Amino acid sequence: MRTHHAAPRRALNTFGTLLLFAAALFWLIPLIWTVLVAFRPENEPIVTGNIFFGSRLTLENFEQVAMVTDWRAHYITTIIFVVGVLLVQLVTITLAAYAFARLKFWGKNLIFGLILIQLMIPAAVLIVPNFATISFLNLFDTRWALMLPYMGSAFGTFLMRQAFKQIPLELEDAARIDGCGWFGVLRHVYLPPSVPSLVAFGLVSVSTRWNEFLWPFIITQSNENRTLTVGLSRVLRTSEVGALYGQITAGVLIVILPLMILFMLFQRQFINSFVRSGLK
Amino acid sequence: MSQLGILSRQAARSTTANVNQRLWRRMLPYLLVLPTFAFIFTFTLFPTLNAIVQSTIQPGNARIPSRYVGLQNYADLFNPSSIIGGDFLRILGNTALYIGVTVPISIVLAFGLALLLNRKLQALGFFRFAFFYPVLMPMIGAGSIFAFIFADQIGLANTVLRSLGGVGIKWVGDANWTLVSIMLVAVWKQTGFFMIMYLAGLQNLPQDVYEAADLDGATIWQKIRFITLPLLQGTTLFVLTTGIASAFQLVDQLYALGEGQPNQRSNLLLYFVFQKYNEPRNLGYVNAITVVILAFLLIFTVVNFVVWERRTYYEN
Numbered sequence: 001m002r003t004h005h006a007a008p009r010r011a012l013n014t015f016g017t018l019l020l021f022a023a024a025l026f027w028l029i030p031l032i033w034t035v036l037v038a039f040r041p042e043n044e045p046i047v048t049g050n051i052f053f054g055s056r057l058t059l060e061n062f063e064q065v066a067m068v069t070d071w072r073a074h075y076i077t078t079i080i081f082v083v084g085v086l087l088v089q090l091v092t093i094t095l096a097a098y099a100f101a102r103l104k105f106w107g108k109n110l111i112f113g114l115i116l117i118q119l120m121i122p123a124a125v126l127i128v129p130n131f132a133t134i135s136f137l138n139l140f141d142t143r144w145a146l147m148l149p150y151m152g153s154a155f156g157t158f159l160m161r162q163a164f165k166q167i168p169l170e171l172e173d174a175a176r177i178d179g180c181g182w183f184g185v186l187r188h189v190y191l192p193p194s195v196p197s198l199v200a201f202g203l204v205s206v207s208t209r210w211n212e213f214l215w216p217f218i219i220t221q222s223n224e225n226r227t228l229t230v231g232l233s234r235v236l237r238t239s240e241v242g243a244l245y246g247q248i249t250a251g252v253l254i255v256i257l258p259l260m261i262l263f264m265l266f267q268r269q270f271i272n273s274f275v276r277s278g279l280k
Numbered sequence: 281m282s283q284l285g286i287l288s289r290q291a292a293r294s295t296t297a298n299v300n301q302r303l304w305r306r307m308l309p310y311l312l313v314l315p316t317f318a319f320i321f322t323f324t325l326f327p328t329l330n331a332i333v334q335s336t337i338q339p340g341n342a343r344i345p346s347r348y349v350g351l352q353n354y355a356d357l358f359n360p361s362s363i364i365g366g367d368f369l370r371i372l373g374n375t376a377l378y379i380g381v382t383v384p385i386s387i388v389l390a391f392g393l394a395l396l397l398n399r400k401l402q403a404l405g406f407f408r409f410a411f412f413y414p415v416l417m418p419m420i421g422a423g424s425i426f427a428f429i430f431a432d433q434i435g436l437a438n439t440v441l442r443s444l445g446g447v448g449i450k451w452v453g454d455a456n457w458t459l460v461s462i463m464l465v466a467v468w469k470q471t472g473f474f475m476i477m478y479l480a481g482l483q484n485l486p487q488d489v490y491e492a493a494d495l496d497g498a499t500i501w502q503k504i505r506f507i508t509l510p511l512l513q514g515t516t517l518f519v520l521t522t523g524i525a526s527a528f529q530l531v532d533q534l535y536a537l538g539e540g541q542p543n544q545r546s547n548l549l550l551y552f553v554f555q556k557y558n559e560p561r562n563l564g565y566v567n568a569i570t571v572v573i574l575a576f577l578l579i580f581t582v583v584n585f586v587v588w589e590r591r592t593y594y595e596n
Contacts, residue, residue, distance in 0.1 A: 012500075013399070020396045024410035027468065030425045031413065033436055037428070096316040105309035111317060118324045120581040124529045124550060125573050128557050128566050129327030129334070152319025182308060211418035213532045214554065229418045229532075236424055236536055245428045252421045259416050267405060271412060274473065275480040 034249045038062070042246035061246035062254075068238055068247065071254060073224045074231040081146050081216070081227055082209045086202055088151045093201070097160030098186050102172065118154035124214050134219055141221040149215065155277070156201045163197040164190050200273035207270070210259055228255040328574060334567040339560055353568040364565050371547045374459060375527060378548060382466040383523035387516065389467065390474030395504070397475070398482040411472040419469070423536025426465045427452065430537070452537055462548075465533050470526065474519040481515040482508070521584045528573050549573055 039057050042064070099105070100112050123130070130149055139145040167190055175189050191198075213229040220226045235251040263270050335353055340346040356362040360369055397407055414422060429436045430451035438448035451461045485508065493503050509516075527548070534551040547555075553569050556562045 016396045016399070017401070020393070020401075020407060023393060024407050027410045027414070027472070029436070030422070030429065030468070033429065034425050092315040092319065095312040099309040099312035103309040103312070105306070108309070111313055114325060115316060115320050117328075118320050120525070120577050121324055121328060121574060122525065122529050122577075123323070124531065125570060125577070126324065126327045126331070128553060128563075128570055129330040130323055131557065132330070133322065133327060148319070149323040152316040152323070154316075154320060157316055207416050211416070211421075213418060213420045213535075214550075218554070218557065229420050232418070232424065233420055233535060236420075236427075245431070245434070248424050248428060252424055255421055256417055260413065263413065263416050264409065267408060267412075270416070271408060271476050274415070275476055 034252055037245055038249040038253050040246070042244055061250040064244070065235055065247040065250045065254070068251075069231045069234045070223045071228075071231060074226055074228045077143065077146075077225055078210065078227045080143060081212075082206050084143070085147050085150045085209055086205050088147070089153050089156055089205060090198065090202070092151060093153055093156035093160050094186070094191070094198075096157045097164055098182075098190060100157065101161045101164035102169075115152075115154045115157060118152070119158070123149050127214060127218060130215075131218060140219065141225055143225055145219045146216055146225065146227070150209065153201075153205070156205070159197050159201050159276070160194060163194040167193060197276070199269065200276040203266075203270055203273040204277045207259060231255075331567045331570045331574070335564060335571045337564050337567075339563045341561065349564070353564045354572075357565065357568055357572070364562070367547075367552070368565075368569065371549055371552050374547060375549050378459065378463060378466070378530075379524055379527045382463050382470070382527070383520060386467050386471045386474055386523060387519055389471045390519065391478050391512075393471070393475045394478035394482055395508075397479055408476075411475055413472070414469045415473045417469070419530075419532030420536055422465055422469055423533035426461065426468075426533075427536050430461045458537065462530075462533055462537055465537070466527075466530070470523060474523070477515050477519055478512065481512045485511055517584060517587060521580055524580050525577055528576060 038061055039059070041056065041058055042061060096115070100108065126149075134140055134145045134148070139148070171189050172185050175185050180188065211229060212227065213233070216227040217230050217233065220230065223231075232251045232255050235248055336348055336350055337346050338349045338352065356364055357368045359365040393411060397404070401407070430438075432438065432448065432450060432453075435451070437451060442448055449457055451457045489507055489511075490503060493507060498506075529550055530548050531551050531554050534548060539547075539551075539555075549569065550573065553566055553573075556566050559566075
């Protein structure tokens with residue numbers, strides 16, 4: 001019976017792998033295309049010269065796009081934005097998660113429910129009223145304006161609460177008897193085993209913030225407060241007349257490179273983090 | 281006497297200490313929760329309420345003051361002959377079409393790819409990179425690349441079409457094709473995320489069910505249809521809601537690809553908001569559209585929750 005099935009099954013397996021390979025190549029086309037175009041002379045048709053290298057390899061596109069906007073400022077702002085938000089989030093979600101996981105207090109479920117509303121309301125949808133709030137606070141075109149809306153995270157709070165709930169209560173009791181206060185308990189009992197959850201949350205937070213566009217675009221104006229994605233949008237618009245795709249693809253590479261390198265190095269961690277973020 | 285005095289003073293001190301300690305212990309949870317709650321209140325809950333209130337107001341100008349108009353803004357949105365209604369209804373239709381096409385296609389592709397990946401494979405890392413890297417690309421970057429792929433003369437898509445003997449398509453600029461190109465980008469972008477969710481689900485499936493099915497002589501298709509798909513219902517529900525929710529937030533790609541033109545034929549809801557957010561005279565409408573988007577998101581979340589609850593109820 002088994003040997004009877006083996007041959008067609010192997011054929012099916014090979015066919016499956018070929019199909020997968022074709023699909024993977026198809027998915028990679030935009031990235032390969034971007035790299036190819038960024039390093040060949042501007043607006044050279046794909047049929048000119050060698051298919052991979054064009055008539056010659058060049059860094060002209062990068063030199064040109066460097067003059068369109070202040071990439072150094074964008075990099076600094078993006079890093080401050082991403083890291084700043086993450087640091088604040090790590091503190092706020094840990095504190096709140098501990099309270100929701102282990103403390104009893106009046107109104108706990110109500111407050112938790114109100115916080116969870118954020119899970120279904122993405123920040124992008126609220127640009128209009130949040131723009132009004134930021135203007136009211138006189139924070140338009142500041143780095144604070146970039147960061148503030150992301151500093152509280154329902155998703156992070158939920159994720160950490162789940163992690164804390166897995167930790168046996170006896171461990172907390174033992175630490176209390178040894179004289180630990182709430183902070184000691186959090187620091188020595190709850191945090192060490194929850195590091196994987198923090199890492200998962202961190203990776204998802206960093207990659208979504210890095211790629212954020214709409215909010216940074218509308219809430220900032222000066223170059224030093226604009227993120228990489230907003231800088232890229234500027235390349236897109238200034239070159240619209242002649243559609244300078246060499247510069248656009250070079251700009252795309254400048255923006256995506258750090259995250260792509262991190263992803264190649266820590267592929268498994270990235271994917272696991274995103275999976276975990278889905279299993280709310 | 282003096283000894284008694286010292287004793288009572290000590291007792292008094294320790295009760296104040298106790299009271300302070302008890303107060304501290306009662307306040308502690310609120311203090312811990314406060315930062316998260318304050319941020320979420322200020323940037324999610326309050327603005328939501330704010331949008332609801334603002335959506336009932338017709339903004340004034342130098343001569344006419346703003347006034348309360350009840351649900352008039354909503355009535356205008358859904359009235360095809362009002363100044364905003366025609367555009368809004370068309371964009372609502374676009375959004376529905378966009379969801380109806382991209383979400384099912386992405387789900388089918390993702391499920392198929394996950395099945396193919398869930399075997400003993402060499403170069404698993406390569407495949408994971410190929411399908412997942414779009415998830416980590418900024419939408420504006422993806423949109424920019426595709427704007428080039430879909431470019432009229434030198435774009436890759438048309439180069440390939442022409443070399444196959446066809447004629448080039450005006451991808452961005454032709455009303456019918458612009459929405460198609462935006463949908464293609466969306467499928468390319470979200471399939472990898474859906475795929476890893478399915479892959480994770482597949483890897484957690486109990487093997488004994490499949491062994492039993494093998495003994496009964498079930499074919500591969502029967503196993504997928506009657507075992508895998510039902511067991512992965514939860515994953516399907518999750519990717520479905522994620523896909524729908526992200527459709528309502530789509531802005532960046534439109535910025536790079538056609539900006540909703542011509543005549544709003546390729547526009548989607550949030551990009552419409554983005555185009556009008558700083559026109560004071562449209563403030564009432566913009567807030568009403570925001571509330572409409574929020575209402576859709578709420579409905580999908582609630583439906584998701586109810587379906588999920590019923591499913592687990594039946595399972596138990």
